[in-house]
Amino acid sequence: MTTPSQRETIARAVESCSTCGASVVWAITHNDKPMPVNVLPSRRGNVSLAWDGKALRATVLGRNQAAGAREYGLELYTSHFTDCPQATQHRRRR
Template sequence: MTEPFVPRDVTSCKACGARIFFAETKTTERMPVNVEPDDRGNLAVYAGTGNKVHANVIRPGQAAGMRAAGLPTFVSHFSSCPRADEFRRKARRDNADRANHLRRQSANRAKARR
């Protein structure tokens, strides 16, 4: 039988302070995952080589089977963090675009005053 995954390298969410760990997805992106297993979870999390942790999205039937076998399922922290939108790629890109726009406006105003 497969041993249940126990999170290592636990850290805190920079936005809300919740306990999380990071897992690598199939596309090798890092995803924040809540530390506590969740009966509503749709993530199968397992230890990879070295210190890597992997997460796969699973179907409801697969999740039920894992739980029946005594294996925990987990939830992405994006689904529970009240400030998750601040960390999504598009939001970061939009914020950077907005900051660059404001810098250009400020520089243009400074030039106009000279």
């Protein structure tokens, strides 16, 4: 379940993907890397979003963690990299 304040935070942070135009929010991962996240919750999602008072934080959950979160009623999201037609243009080389 996403609280009203979380929804408001997400709504204020919406931007458009620079290549496909989809609505995304930028969240920070535990590695302090920016991650584009699709705005709408997804039944196949594995990304939990939370506002930490400074930034929107993304936590990528494992399969069992995501299943448990869904059973608990949490709304999960998907990384925009999973469905952006130009995702490879945005990925950084390692």
